Structures are given as C-alpha cells and as structure tokens.
Amino acid sequence: LRTINADPGNISQVLESLFSWVISGSANDIIGNVYSVLTNTFSLLFSTLISIMFAVIVLFNKQTVVKEGFYLMRAYLSKKRYAKTVHILSLIRNTFTSYIGGTCTECIILATLVMFFASLFQIPFAFLAGILVGIGALIPMFGALAAAIIAALLIAVDTPIEGLYFIILFICIQQVEGNFIYPNVVGKSVGIPPIYVMIAVTLGANVAGILGMVFFIPIFSCLYQLIKEDASKRIEIKDKKEGLLNE
Template sequence: MNFKWDKKYLYWGVTAFLVIAAAIVFFLGLSQIKEILDSVFSFLSILTPVLYGFVIAYILCPIATFIEKPCLRRLFYTIQDKKREKFEREHPGEEPPPKTFPVRKVARVMSVAITMILALLILTGIIWVLLPQLIDTITMLVNNMPTYVTQVSDWVSQTLRNYPEVEAYVLQFTGGISDMLNNWLSTELLPQMNNIWNLISSNVMNIISVFMNLLLGFVIAIYFLNSKELFAAQFKKILYCLFKPKVATKIINSTREVNKSFGQFITGKILDSFIIGMVYVLLMSIFNMPYAVLCGVVMGIFCIIPYFGPFIGFIPCMLLLVLVDPIQCIYFTIMVVIIQNIDGNVLAPKIIGDSTGLSSFWVIFGMLVGQGLFGFVGLIIGIPLFAVVYSFTKNRVKKRLEKKDLPSDSNVYRDIDHIDDETNEPVYFPHPPYMKKEKEKHEFKDIKKIFVKNKNSDSKNTDDKKQK
C-alpha cells in the first residue's frame, strides 16, 4: 500500500504544531516571567559600562564636534595655509612640499581629550565643591531656623502693624510652615546626612562597583567619540545585510529623526540648565544673597524640566530666602523673572531650537505620560520620546491619506462634514445664518474698498489730464 503525502494537510499540521508550541512557550514564559526578567537584567548589568559609555558619549558628542570642526580643524588649516604662503614668498616658482600633517586625526584626538578633561573637571567640581557647600548650607539652615522664624515674624509685625487681622493670619501661616520645615529638616534630612558615612561604609562594594562602571564608561565613551563614523558605518552595513535596501533606508532615516529630536533636546537642555544654574550662583554671589550655591543648584536641576521646572525650583528657594530676609526674596523673584525670560526667548532657542515640533498641549501630555512611566527622568525624556512617536504617527497618517487621495492638512478638516463614499470628495458643513451675514458683510466691505479705490484713481487721472 503506497502512502501519499498531501502537502495541504501537511502544511496545516505543521502550522497547528507551531501554534500550539508557541502557545506553550508563551505560557511558560508568563509563568516564569520573574526569572526571565532577572536573567535579562543580569545580562544587561554586565553591559552597564557600555551603556554608561554610550550615554556619556551621546551627551558629550556635540561639545566634541564643536571643538573639533569649527575650532581645531580651522586653526590647523589656517596654520597650513600660512606656511604655504610663506614658502611661496621665500621660494617663488617652486612647488610647495606635500601636506603630511594629519589634520583630521589630530583634531579628533585633541577634541576628544579636551572634552573628556572638561567633563571630568565639571564632575569633580560638582562632587568636591558643591556637595560640601550644600551639606554646610543645610546644616546651617537647621541650626539657624529659630532665628529666621523670629526675623520673619518681626518683619511681618512691622509691615502689617496697621492690619492686625491680616498680621495674625500671616504669622499663623508662617509659623506653621516654619514648624513643618524645622520638623522635616531636623527629623528627616539631617539624620540622613549624619548617616551618610554609615551608608557609605556599609555599601563599599556597591560604591566601588558603580565607580568602576563609571570609569570604564568614560573609557568606552572615548572609543565611541573617536570612532563614531566607523560605528555608524558598521550599523548601516549590518542593516543592509539583514534587511532589504528599502527597509534598511527607512530604519536609517527613522534613526536620524530620533537622534535629531531626542539628542538635540536632551543635550541642549542639559547645557542650558548648566548655564542657568551657574548664572544664578554668580548673580546671587555678586548681590550677597544667602544660599547662592544651594539655590543655583536647585534652579539649575529643575530647569531641565520644560515649562514647569523653573517654577517648581523657585518655590523651595523662595521659602528659604523668606526665612532669612524677605527683601532678598523679592530681589530673587525679580531675578528669576528676568533670567527665565532671557532663557526662554534668547538662550534656549539658540541652544535647543524647535527640536520637538510639538504644541504646548502635546508637550504637557508627553511630560505627564513620561512622569507616569519613568518618574522624574520621564519629565525630561518624555517630551523627545513622545515627539518621536508623534512624528512617526504623523508621517504614517500622511502617507495613508495620500494613498487614498485625501488631504493631509489638519486645517482642511475643520469645515469637512464627511467624505463621500462614491466620489471620495469632502462634503463641507453648511454655513449658519450668522456666518453668511458676516461673509456678506465682509464681501460688501471689499467691494466698497475696490469702488473707492477705482474712484480715487479716476479722479487722480482726471486731475493729471487737467494739469497737462
């Protein structure tokens, strides 16, 4: 008896087997999801230095590029041109020697070295200069809290002595705030600061591990910065090896869009916030305002958050200065208004530009979603990530509408009631009577303007003829 294979039934059997096997694997994966995630995180922890290096290189890349191309390359090429001109003056008619100095290679190495030295100096300054000052400032604030409360109470009593009811309410309000701050500082913050060394000593190995990962991250970042074109070329080569040219080109273009939206926003925002923080520290030190370093650091950190960040950072700084000197708090408020206006209208557009292309509503929406998913970090990365999603969705919708021969501009759909199924043409809303009257009124005004203009031109021509 000869047995004949039926390809159709064989195909169905293999398909059913694969579906059942995939369902079993999926079920086992869900039941062991914790172990799988632990294994994935354990593997990713091995790549932590590489991740640190990529992030460091990504943040420092614009600085290294600026030092390399507009600065060092231009300087080296200028020196070469001057040497060439000098040789031609001293040896007329002779061929100058060939250029053997590797401008690009030397400029790349020097730019990476300068960038890494600057980054390490800034990081060292933050750790060894700002951190002790912050600890001393907070300690002094806790110790002098009763004095500050007395000063504020005296100032309120002197200012509102003609309004006893308002004075009593304000004193009660400030007293409650001072008690709350004093309780938080003395029972929560200060004990934690006193236990810093205990925490450090009990987590020595973890701290050494983090330090080593950061150190290796800086070393890996040097390789990323020095060979960024090579890594980009290898990435393209792998994409064109794995995918069709059309798909690979789409992935490359999408990656460029992500880099443009995400990279420009993040790096620009960090640089802008660093400049703003230093400006606050400098100006507050010049005007002898208390807690200049603490307020500058707080304002610089919260300025990373778009829109609401400066206002969030302003609140603790304002409360701190009110306790010390209410007049200085008024000056600080004026300073914040001036600096944030300059930052929003001049500095930030120059550094960041319109990198996201989102309206204010979508910016707030992206911040809320990012904060809900990633916490404080989501307030920063939520906007560029949502900008990428928004851009992809917008392009996809535009292409699908163009395939259907429909308009892709959102403004066109304001007056559209529906799209006709048969003709594929938009059907617009009928204008209400008041809109018709307004339209007729405007048309009448336009006709009147044209009539008056023609009348004036005719009278002018008549006057010219009379003069002739």
C-alpha cells in the same frame, strides 16, 4: 549603651551586656545593613565607571560603529526597509541633538540672567543661585522652579527678606524666559504641542524618574513626527484611491 541597658561605670557589666547583645544576634542587623549599603554603593560606582568608559570608547570609535551598522543593515534589510530605518535614525539623531543642545543653551541663558539680576539687586549668593537654577532647568516644567525655591531658602538663611525678593525676581525672569527665550531656543527643536510635552514629562517621571522627564520629550517628539508622516502618507493614498474611483 542605652540599647543594652548597661551602666557605663561598671566595665564588667558593660562587657557582659555587650557580649550578650552580640550573641543574641542584634548586631547582625547592623552589620548586614552596613554591608548592604557598602555593596550597593560600590556596585553603583563601578557600574557608572564602566558605563562612562564604554561611552567614551564608543564616542572615539563612532565612525567605525556607524559605518559597520549601516553596512549590516544594507546586507540584511531590503532596500525599502533600509531607507525607512535610515530615515528613523536620522530623525532620532536630529531631534535628540537639537533638543539637548537647545536645553543646555536655555539653561545657560537662564543661569546667566539669574546671576546678573541677582548681582544687580545685590541679592546674596547670586552665583550659587544661578548655578542651582541652571542645573534645575535641565528638568522640564518644574525643575527651574524647584531649584529656585532651594536657592531662596539658602538665601533666606542669611537674609529672610532677600529670599522673598529672589523668588519675585525669579518669577519675573521666568516669565520673560518662558515666553520669549524657551519657545525660540527649545520649542522649535521639540516640535510637539505643549499638551504632549506634559504627557511626556508625566510618563517619563513614572517610568524612569528625572532621566525619564528629560529624555521622554525627544522620544515623544520622534514618535509624533513618525506618526504624523505615516498618517499623511495614508491620507494621501486614500485621496488618490478616491480620486481614481470618482474618475
């Protein structure tokens, strides 16, 4: 009513102004925006549902898919390329399995520690805070801290001083977790220096957002190990050639 400048007490004026507003095309923008939002939402839900169904089907038939994949590689690749491809696929499988398993384990440990100590110090919403921190820890580097800040704000709504206490408690827990738990649970599965982890997280965030931050670390780990193996072989070949030349 404010948009069409109509007097709510005069029904005829309201109807006339509303009809003029629709005729002028102003309603098309609203209808178009609503249609676009609904279309995008249903498209996203449909794509997600199809992806989950396809993933479940592949999971139940993984032995057949893997067997036929290796069969085709043996048929169309040379023996040397086949061995190299199998090695790369095994490296990718082991790296991703170790990284995802280690990350999930670390998230559960961190969530349990937050729940336990928050409950021990009688901080409200201890269970909710632990769940938030555990989910946030799936995102490398800053995910757990961001989740802890959100949890602290929720706690501060009830008791402001308790929100501050929770942040202090989380910092203490994260120091122990980062120095003792994370290197043993996740660090060994990654196998790359910390500087490369930061590069992987930065590139992943720019390329694919949160999913990129999560999955670029094992991708970088695979590339790092493959380049390291190739460099070692090249150095070994050069050393042999130099040794033959010296002889």
